[in-house]
Amino acid sequence: MAVLLSSEQLSTTIRALAKTLSERHPGFEDVVFVGIQQGGAVLGEEIVAELQRLNPGKTIPYGQLDITFYRDDIRKNIIPPDKMNIHFGVENKTVILIDDVLFTGRTIKAALDVLFDYGRPAKVELCVLVDRNEHRQFPIQADYVGTTVQTSRTDKVKLVNREVILIPA
Amino acid sequence: MQLSTRHLLGIKNLSKEDISLILSTAEQFKEVLQRPVKKVPSLRDVTIVNLFYENSTRTRFSFELAEKRLSADTINFAASSSSAAKGETLLDTVNNILSMKVDMVVMRHSASGAPHFLSQHIPAAIINAGDGINEHPTQALLDAFSIREKTGGLEGRKVAIIGDIMHSRVAQSNIYLLNKMGAEVTVCGPPTLIPKYIREALGVNVSYNLRETLEWCDVANVLRIQLERQNQVLFSSLREYSIAYGINRQLLDSLNKEIVIMHPGPINRGVELDSDVADSKQSIILQQVENGVAVRMAVLYLLANRNN
Structure with a gap:
């Protein structure tokens, strides 16, 4: 097991992501944030807290999205679903999807399917902490990337207890 | 995490963990049903036959909606x-249907044990939607879901099941489930409609006194008198039954607390429940129906994935 981002490096990365997001969306007009369960939801909470600190007085809508019922490997591996909580409309909004690790792109594809069952967003952007970009299986890339890592296909990369760790196969 | 069974034949052979998994999965499906698009793609590669050998409105619609x-x-x-x-x-009917590549069978039959028989002869997953006077597992699951939603839990809850216990598959499934989940059950009705050794066989309290039972319970699940299953006279008239065991507003108002009223439907208004009770704020009858779709989605989802 190797630590790719320590707790401190994680805080620095989150601050940097929040800064870029604030610059790219001044005022956060019609912008909503959605974290993907489970890692992305934890990360999203921290990013939104940081955005809140940078933009005092602004209301930044934040929800969590679960892709279990939309997985393409649903017959191979049954996972109990997590909580969905999108308490705001996404119709004509800019939705910023947040996930911890971008790997094959399948999670994001499923997350987009979920999102469109809640309405038709004007725009969807993707913010990830870690990009394992050489393993993509879909034409999907992130708009905001914390860090890019070189990994082998069978490695597992996870956000656990405020650390990003790599577990070799 | 998955169910310990390939079929849902009854609550009797489910574990406590199975029941908890179904109920917690149903919570997520209830959220799906509040969305603008009330549909998920989970079972798009699954074909289900609804085999109804006995009449049904709620259960058949509920299953069909859950499947869609x-x-x-x-x-x-x-x-x-x-x-x-x-x-x-x-068996011929089902084998013919299965040869058209069907993955799951939802079945209602007037003969107790019909789904159990089928499950031994065909490869598809079977879900019992009510078999004779034996079990109606999805009804018990949706009742439990509704009790949990309304009162916060099942453990330690006092539930009265009132009416025709003898002919009721809903009562039997509810008793199995509530016992497994740590609730306390009292069955109440005229002695002729309560099986003689039910206390010993199923571990429930028995009462013939409606008022005492209502004063004891947190939740009253009121059953329909199943005239179609009675082949002898078990009480003298519906009017007499209603006087002794019907729940009316006056009776409810005279209790020292507010209890929750449930009914699996269809209601015989003025027999087991008066309209001003069935339609009151204490009644969660329509919530039961709403929750039924979410609970059946959970059962179908978990069993479809269990089989592959």
């Missing part, structure tokens, strides 16, 4: 309008 909300393909079979009326056996 999960994107499954469905076909419906009603015994009265099919070749069963020409004398085809149950």
Whole structure:
């Protein structure tokens, strides 16, 4: 097991992501944030807290999205679903999807399917902490990337207890 | 995490963990049903036949809606309008349907044990939607879901099941489930409608006094008098039954607390429940129906994935 981002490096990365997001969306007009369960939801909470600190007085809508019922490997591996909580409309909004690790792109594809069952967003952007970009299986890339890592296909990369760790196969 | 069973034949052979998994999965499906698009693609590669050898409104619609909300393909079979009326056996009918590549069978039958029989002879997953006077597992699951939602839990809850216990598959499934989940159960009704050794056999309290039972319970699940299953006179008249065991506003208001009223439907208004009770704020009868779709989605979802 190797630590790719320590707790401190994680805080620095989150601050940097929040800064870029604030610059790219001044005022956060019609912008909503959605974290993907489970890692992305934890990360999203921290990013939104940081955005809140940078933009005092602004209301930044934040929800969590679960892709279990939309997985393409649903017959191979049954996972109990997590909580969905999108308490705001996404119709004509800019939705910023947040996930911890971008790997094959399948999670994001499923997350987009979920999102469109809640309405038709004007725009969807993707913010990830870690990009394992050489393993993509879909034409999907992130708009905001914390860090890019070189990994082998069978490695597992996870956000656990405020650390990003790599577990070799 | 997955169910310990390939079929849902009854609550009797489910574990406590199975029941908890179904109820917690149903919570997520209830959220799906509040969305603008009330549909998920989970079962889009699954075909389900609804095999109803006995009449049903709520259960059949509820299953069909649950299947459609999960994107499954469905076909419906009603015994009265099919070749069963020409004398085809149950096994022949089902094998013919299965040869058209069906993955799951939702089945209601007037013979107790019919789904159990089928499960030993065919490869598809079977869900019991009510078999004779034996079990109606999805009704018990949706009742439990509704009790949990309304009162916060099942453990330690006092539930009264009132009415025709003898002929009720809903009562039997509810008793199994509530016992497994740590609730306390009292069955109440005229002695002729309560099986003699039910206390010993199923571990429930028995009472013949409606007022005492209502004063004891947190939740009253009121059952319909099943005239179609009675072949002898078990009480003298519906009017007499209603006087002794019918729940009216006056009776409820005279209790020292507010209890929750449930009914699996269809209601015989003015017999077991008066309209001003059935339609009151204490009644969660329509929530039960709403929750039924979410609970059946959970059962179908978990069993479809269990089989592959």
